[in-house]
Amino acid sequence: MSELFRIPVRAASRAYEVLAGAGALEAAAGEMRQLCPQGRAIIVADRDALSAHRTRLESVLTGVGLKPDFILLEGGEGVKTWEGLRIVTDALLDREMARNEALIAFGGGTVGDLAGFAASIMKRGCGFIQMPTTLLAQVDSSVGGKTGINTRHGKNLIGSFHQPDLVVADSGFLESLPRRELAAGYAEIVKAGLIADRALFERLEAAETDPLALDALVPVIADAVRFKARIVAEDEREAGVRALLNLGHTFAHAFEAEAEKGALIHGEAVSCGIVMALKFSASLGLCGPDAARRAAAVLGGAGLPVSIRELPGGPYDPSALTARMGQDKKNAGSGITLILARGIGEAFISPGHEPAQISAFLAGEV
Numbered sequence: 150m151s152e153l154f155r156i157p158v159r160a161a162s163r164a165y166e167v168l169a170g171a172g173a174l175e176a177a178a179g180e181m182r183q184l185c186p187q188g189r190a191i192i193v194a195d196r197d198a199l200s201a202h203r204t205r206l207e208s209v210l211t212g213v214g215l216k217p218d219f220i221l222l223e224g225g226e227g228v229k230t231w232e233g234l235r236i237v238t239d240a241l242l243d244r245e246m247a248r249n250e251a252l253i254a255f256g257g258g259t260v261g262d263l264a265g266f267a268a269s270i271m272k273r274g275c276g277f278i279q280m281p282t283t284l285l286a287q288v289d290s291s292v293g294g295k296t297g298i299n300t301r302h303g304k305n306l307i308g309s310f311h312q313p314d315l316v317v318a319d320s321g322f323l324e325s326l327p328r329r330e331l332a333a334g335y336a337e338i339v340k341a342g343l344i345a346d347r348a349l350f351e352r353l354e355a356a357e358t359d360p361l362a363l364d365a366l367v368p369v370i371a372d373a374v375r376f377k378a379r380i381v382a383e384d385e386r387e388a389g390v391r392a393l394l395n396l397g398h399t400f401a402h403a404f405e406a407e408a409e410k411g412a413l414i415h416g417e418a419v420s421c422g423i424v425m426a427l428k429f430s431a432s433l434g435l436c437g438p439d440a441a442r443r444a445a446a447v448l449g450g451a452g453l454p455v456s457i458r459e460l461p462g463g464p465y466d467p468s469a470l471t472a473r474m475g476q477d478k479k480n481a482g483s484g485i486t487l488i489l490a491r492g493i494g495e496a497f498i499s500p501g502h503e504p505a506q507i508s509a510f511l512a513g514e515v
């Protein structure tokens with residue numbers, strides 16, 4: 150499969166393109182040159198992703214007259230910290246980076262979220278190019294401009310909205326990605342279908358071959374990006390409909406904050422969180438038990454955890470999880486805001502849930 154997709158993202162603050170598929174890197178090189186007018190490409194790079202793709206990346210950049218200058222980081226949640234932010238911003242200031250230069254993030258969602266946050270505050274905002282190297286980053290985190298870090302209070306609680314100028318989602322980067330990480334990205338694709346794209350979900354459900362095979366994934370990546378682009382164009386700063394992209398995340402971020410350090414990855418937390426949101430919806434009579442069962446079959450089919458008992462990083466305590474959910478950014482006024490569903494492809498925003506009711510529900514799941 151050698152298709153290349155160009156997907157426009159028309160966010161209110163900035164319009165840009167996502168180049169997705171085979172050869173996206175080569176196709177984007179000319180535009181990258183324009184976004185880096187000083188002839189250097191300052192790249193915050195995930196060490197593992199770079200070691201797998203350095204030769205090709207350097208050759209394409211130097212081919213258009215850009216001199217690569219790498220700031221190397223270990224990928225993973227450990228980098229999305231105040232210390233990670235200090236390291237990146239210091240490195241940019243050491244290089245006397247100018248505001249008209251674009252910072253390039255080469256890595257997964259952790260490196261992209263951190264580098265994007267650094268770009269948003271560097272001299273009050275410099276350019277930014279996302280070059281996502283994980284499936285999760287290609288279908289979700291590189292698009293839409295959410296950036297940020299974690300603190301001891303929880304996931305993504307400090308951050309900004311800062312749209313990239315360009316997203317280069319080359320499917321060749323995924324060839325070196327471990328299967329566990331491919332599955333994690335698949336969770337965010339399934340999420341898109343469950344929120345409001347029933348046809349996408351049913352296509353995933355009907356697939357008879359390995360859902361994580363790269364050839365089959367490329368058009369699905371494009372579908373997921375188009376879906377997210379539509380929502381971001383409608384509501385860039387999450388005043389309303391964008392909150393739907395948080396399906397499963399109120400639970401997921403609580404799992405991540407409570408997990409044993411380094412044991413749980415975001416997509417796995419999202420997979421289990423989605424099933425929890427659908428089961429909770431069913432417990433309130435909003436939908437039948439079938440939605441959670443079907444979602445669990447598709448997610449579990451990709452090797453993802455679909456229950457708290459099988460979630461890495463436990464055991465999880467229902468009251469501690471509920472307290473974490475009380476810190477969620479979607480909450481306004483009293484109670485906890487959840488994204489619930491009336492069925493497959495019918496998610497909606499549901500505010501004001503009693504912590505005691507959520508805790509009792511979780512107690513039945515641990």
Ligand SMILES: NC(=O)c1ccc[n+]([C@@H]2O[C@H](COP(=O)([O-])OP(=O)(O)OC[C@H]3O[C@@H](n4cnc5c(N)ncnc54)[C@H](O)[C@@H]3O)[C@@H](O)[C@H]2O)c1
Nearest residue numbers: 197198224225257258259282283285290295322325326415
């Ligand atoms: N900003 C958003 O809209 C948004 C959306 C979804 C998720 N996120 C955030 O994204 C993060 C998760 O991102 P992720 O799943 O990409 O994880 P990640 O960045 O931790 O990358 C996963 C692992 O894969 C390695 N890796 C990356 N690319 C590789 C490659 N091509 N080959 C081999 N190894 C490679 C990394 O070193 C890391 O160990 C979470 O922090 C989550 O909160 C943000």
Ligand SMILES: O=C(O)C(=O)C[C@@H](O)[C@H](O)[C@H](O)COP(=O)(O)O
Nearest residue numbers: 289293295304305391394395398478
């Ligand atoms: O882009 C969005 O909006 C999302 O909610 C996408 C999520 O998959 C992603 O994990 C995001 O970082 C969560 O946002 P947050 O605002 O809950 O931190």
Ligand SMILES: [Zn+2]
Nearest residue numbers: 337398415419
């Ligand atoms: Zn997510």
